[in-house]
Amino acid sequence: MSNPSPQYIPGKFYYQFLQPKYWLNWLSIILLMLLAILPWFIQRSIAHTLANLCWGLLKSRKKTTITNLKVCFPEWSEKQVYAQSKQVFHDMMLGVFETLNAWYKPHWFKGRVSIEGLEHIENAQKNGQGILLLGTHSTLLDAGGYICSKYFSPDVVYRPQNNPLLDMLIYRCRATIYKTQIDHDDMRGLIKHLKAGDAIWYSPDQDFGLKQGIMAPFFGEPAATVTAHRRLLKISKAVAIPLYFYRDGDDKNPRYKILIEPLLDQMPSNNELEDATRVNKIIEQQLRIAPTQYMWFHRRFKTRPEGYPNIYQ
Template sequence: MKAPEQYDPSKPSNNNSVPPSMKKSANSPAIPAGTPTITQNHKRTAQAENKPFQWQFLLPKYWGIWLLFLVMLPLIYLPLRWQFWLGRKLGILIYKAAGSRRRDTLINLKLAFPEKPEAERELMAKQVFVNQGIGVFETLCAWFRPNIFTRTVSISGLQHIVNAQNEQRPVILLGAHYTMLDLGGLLCAQFFPVDCMYRTQNNPLLDWFIYNGRTNIFGKQISSRDMRSLVTSIKAGHVIWYSPDQDYGLKQGVMAPFFGVPAATITASRRMAKLGSKTHPPAVMALHTYRQTPDNLPRGKRPHYHLTITPELDNYPSRDEVADATRVNEILESLIRIDPTQWMWFHRRFKHGPNGRTDIYK
């Protein structure tokens, strides 16, 4: 079978650049010499508890999920290169089969990159699904085989977290929905303990799998509706990963440009930044995760990953919530542009306008 044509993020026409640290060998040290590390007193002291199993999960309506896991789990014990090959095939299959998701992706890319030819946007869309297919295997490995990712990651900007933590300040780490989402959390945990904010899944069994898979990655998982736990983590000075890059309407958000398109943007991060004490206010910074796959590595080399942490946002939050939302969107956009195809464009990012739902996805 002929390999599908792939979008190449290294082409000049994309205005992207591979982070310099990605040019290192996959065998390079995880932490460069001289890089500061989180002090001992900030290490996680307790293992998060799993959600209990429910007997209703054995009902026929959940058999499809069980079957999927029974098929996929044995495959994560294959070499990583083989898993990536399967992930690419899976991504292409989903791209062809998931008509509505493919259409939403193409609409999003047309809005965000109107200057690009349609053919290039189609290649980008296909690569988004390829990256997500790879991300399925990465996520399962992060849950069940985390040790295979040792010495496969480099990091820049770690000192920003270290400095804030050494000042006994909590950190609000603004992430995004990249296709290596849960693996990104695992890679961060190699350098610093981190709590995460999450939204409960509509399917109880899927939520059970995801939550329990993440207990070995994150120190604490905080429901987006559990304000008490969020306040507790902030007052305890933890690093908290929060992703403000999806469209949840304007009940708790404002309209702000994202890739030049007006988008409903949640403003929870600015409210979180106000929850700390006056003497130890939270430091807000952004996180980017980047995957360098075997496709663009020398033969025989393992995949390599890079984490980028931006400097702390100064004067944040300000008195202008629209300006704050615009600023956060600009930072996330600049990071996503490193390789746009590693972000989940199949979500309806622009489904709300100032007057409610739009019809752009119809």
């Protein structure tokens, strides 16, 4: 989505947000804030109810999720694919409440978080290196960013919302989590912060066509794979470190884990395809840890090589 308008400064309140056309937005915001103060067992119950509702109503997203899981996990039976696809919707809705808790009730996470591999970030920062944290579009949303912020100060790449009021709200809420929010179109800003030694969460796991990438295997299937991070790393002299966070155990009493892997040697290399394949393989390994905590309702394979059928028919 594009920036709502050049006249809007991210995070700034404008009196025009009080106009009647925004009143429904304000009611939604108030409702979300009220939901955020509820105990987890009630939030969890509401999340599962909403997930079942979305599963029944969002036919296209449901079909896309089932198709993606069939392609990526051919070892699963039809019954497993169906059950796991439905769980994706449940994890997505749980992620909404986890994000609300991160924004409005962060103390809820106290005692629920553990981390592995923090030394990889600390060592890179001691060397004065910027860090591109290669992550995924997890259903945990900003809750993942919050739990990371308990151990280091991450920046984030974001896409502005079309609705300027919602953009202001999300920007302000995220400002309590991330040190800096960088527009996905602001390549100069990205490079500047990497050169300054910042750690930036960047997710190269969606299909933006071949103008921004190349075809590379993802779970054995050709997928349009973003390669912009190669240029960022090369220009800024930053390092790439894989980052993954996920909910662990029973969602009645969830725990959250952060996994930080060693920096990727020789990234970027001289071979664009090898680099894209390497990053996709890392993402595959991460997603196998908690498969349903990924946004499988996006069309990851919408760009197809010549001669390949459309898998989303």
